[in-house]
Amino acid sequence: MGLADEKYVLVTTFRRDGRAVATPVWLVELPGGAFAFSTGGDSGKVKRLRHTTRVTLQACDRRGAGAHGPVYEGQARLATGTELEQILAAIKTKYGAMATLIDFAASLTQRISAKRSGSERVGVLISLS
Numbered sequence: 001m002g003l004a005d006e007k008y009v010l011v012t013t014f015r016r017d018g019r020a021v022a023t024p025v026w027l028v029e030l031p032g033g034a035f036a037f038s039t040g041g042d043s044g045k046v047k048r049l050r051h052t053t054r055v056t057l058q059a060c061d062r063r064g065a066g067a068h069g070p071v072y073e074g075q076a077r078l079a080t081g082t083e084l085e086q087i088l089a090a091i092k093t094k095y096g097a098m099a100t101l102i103d104f105a106a107s108l109t110q111r112i113s114a115k116r117s118g119s120e121r122v123g124v125l126i127s128l129s
Contacts (some may be wrong), residue, residue, distance in 0.1 A: 003057060003072065004029035010060040011037065011065050011124075013048040013076075020056075021048065024064035024098070027057070028090040035126040036087040046122060049076050053069070055126055072128050079123035087123035 003009060009027040012020045023045060025037040035057065039045050049055075057072040081088060090100045 002097065003027060003035060003059065005028040006059040008060050008062050008064075009035075009037075010064050011045065011126075012058075013045050014052050014054055015048060016051055021045075022064060023037045023122050024060050024062060026091055026095055030086065030088065030090060031127075032126075035074070035128070036090065036123055037082065038087055038091060038121050038123050041120045041122045045124070046078065049078060053077060057126065057128075074126045074128040076124050076126045078123050080120075083125065084121065084123040087125075088121075 008024045012022040053075045055076045059069045060067045
């Protein structure tokens with residue numbers, strides 16, 4: 001089973017001091033072999049990726065525990081516009097109704113919460129090394 005077949009993948013980003021921060025995400029494979037996920041534009045992952053593009057990927061469970069299989073090294077970059085739309089479409093295709101429900105909940109939370117009112121979704125594209 002490859003990364004594209006996994007339901008959850010542990011994405012590890014790195015702080016300025018080099019410490020690793022791992023987060024479970026839904027991951028999709030795009031045409032051309034790149035992997036991608038979406039997240040809030042003001043999330044910790046995005047902040048860390050703005051200063052270092054290095055990431056690792058490893059299969060895991062929904063809580064990020066039980067990491068198993070090989071660890072893949074890659075480089076990430078942020079995606080917006082048409083690229084983000086492609087990522088969101090691929091997520092909806094792979095994860096179905098659950099993705100739609102999560103999107104709805106996120107948009108509702110964004111409307112209600114003044115703290116997150118400026119947070120837009122961004123895509124993260126990952127090319128494996």
